Amino acid sequence: MLLKVHHTAAHCGGDIQITGSKSETNRLLILQALFDSITLKNVSNSDDAQVMQKALSSSDEVVDIHHAGTAMRFLTAYFSIQEGRDTLLTGSARMQERPMAILVEALQELGAQITFTHNEGYPPLQIKGKALQRDEVTLKANVSSQYISALMMMGAKLDNGLTVHLDGKITSVPYINMTLALLHQLDIEATFEGQKIVIKPGRNSAVAREITVESDWSSASYFYSIVALSRKRNFNTPHTITIASYKESSLQGDAALREIYKQLGVVSSFAGDKLTLSLNQDFELPETITLDLANSPDIAQTIAVSCLGLGVGCHLTGLHTLKIKETDRLEALREEITKLGGSIMVTNQDLTLLPQKAAVNENITIATYHDHRMAMAFAPLALQVPLLIEDAGVVSKSYPDFWTDLEVLGFGQEIIG
Numbered sequence: 001m002l003l004k005v006h007h008t009a010a011h012c013g014g015d016i017q018i019t020g021s022k023s024e025t026n027r028l029l030i031l032q033a034l035f036d037s038i039t040l041k042n043v044s045n046s047d048d049a050q051v052m053q054k055a056l057s058s059s060d061e062v063v064d065i066h067h068a069g070t071a072m073r074f075l076t077a078y079f080s081i082q083e084g085r086d087t088l089l090t091g092s093a094r095m096q097e098r099p100m101a102i103l104v105e106a107l108q109e110l111g112a113q114i115t116f117t118h119n120e121g122y123p124p125l126q127i128k129g130k131a132l133q134r135d136e137v138t139l140k141a142n143v144s145s146q147y148i149s150a151l152m153m154m155g156a157k158l159d160n161g162l163t164v165h166l167d168g169k170i171t172s173v174p175y176i177n178m179t180l181a182l183l184h185q186l187d188i189e190a191t192f193e194g195q196k197i198v199i200k201p202g203r204n205s206a207v208a209r210e211i212t213v214e215s216d217w218s219s220a221s222y223f224y225s226i227v228a229l230s231r232k233r234n235f236n237t238p239h240t241i242t243i244a245s246y247k248e249s250s251l252q253g254d255a256a257l258r259e260i261y262k263q264l265g266v267v268s269s270f271a272g273d274k275l276t277l278s279l280n281q282d283f284e285l286p287e288t289i290t291l292d293l294a295n296s297p298d299i300a301q302t303i304a305v306s307c308l309g310l311g312v313g314c315h316l317t318g319l320h321t322l323k324i325k326e327t328d329r330l331e332a333l334r335e336e337i338t339k340l341g342g343s344i345m346v347t348n349q350d351l352t353l354l355p356q357k358a359a360v361n362e363n364i365t366i367a368t369y370h371d372h373r374m375a376m377a378f379a380p381l382a383l384q385v386p387l388l389i390e391d392a393g394v395v396s397k398s399y400p401d402f403w404t405d406l407e408v409l410g411f412g413q414e415i416i417g
């Protein structure tokens, strides 16, 4: 679906309800399958959470998780310990290019029986579930934290628990801390200190537990961008966007948005579980911002596009994981920002956008590369110029309601083809 997006409305405010974090949901679904008595509220309605639910509730041998990285990584560890069960775990064409060797080798070292059926190091995987005897493993920590979270959750189910030694610089650390915090919520003893994680065996607790998933902060990033970009529209009446349901103290690393967008003039304020975003009109925008996003890789695209629209330069570092996500996000950003008239340079781990005064080019068709975040990161620019988004339905990977929520804020949309 090619979607033309524009914004001519006189307002840009409203109330938006975002569903639960897909990262928290997919961890809790695994933990629910491993340990009984967990009831979940406000689960994510994303495709990634749906494929996880389906995988955990079916007994089919072939499990296809489409594009969901968390499902692929978490389920590899999960199926490895399902004694007597054979699983062929596969995914989309892109998923078959996303690396798995580090996790699979760690699991094999623990005794798991996993083979690569097509390309060594990549899905599909044939997994023969069995009891694992060993309880200590070392793996590289600088490629994806999802491998580590997968081992942590599985480790709580092993008779002796699991000790994980992390080799090298640890990437996406808040996601590891999220896993740790969720284990703690289930009374599973676990520590993460320096380069070592220790997981004690969890018991099937008899006490029923209800956990309400906090809404998704990565999805909130697009509203931060909209508020930041609304500066250029000079709306007559000041407007605010309220998003729910959030916590001031979040398990999600992308809650760093509050501090980051302060640098682009966005004010965040909490009233209960509602987070209100407003524009500080008096704020003087910087010429350039510099950010290390190794802890928040999923908001890099949003920030780059906000900066482009505001004419603010940015130097974003810590982006080494972006090349192995839904697409090579660094190359995708370079292509699309260049089409819009921006001056952008990328390496394998950082991105530099030069500050520029000229408005972005109009009516550009943004390619989305099967990446939900390409569609959602560029859409807020429609506040400034009409643009076209290719394959707009791609947003459902994490945020199926994205386009209807944008309508609430006055974004006009027209299906072109």
Ligand SMILES: O=C(O)C1=C[C@@H](OP(=O)(O)O)[C@@H](O)[C@H](O)C1
Pocket: 022, 023, 024, 070, 143, 144, 145, 146, 149, 171, 172, 175, 297, 298, 321
């Ligand atoms: O554990 C998680 O829920 C996630 C971890 C991050 O991946 P990496 O650790 O591969 O950077 C993040 O990009 C992804 O969207 C979700």
Ligand SMILES: C=C(OP(=O)(O)O)C(=O)O
Pocket: 067, 068, 069, 070, 071, 298, 325, 326, 373, 398
């Ligand atoms: C990278 C992402 O997801 P995953 O790795 O779980 O596919 C994302 O949602 O931006």
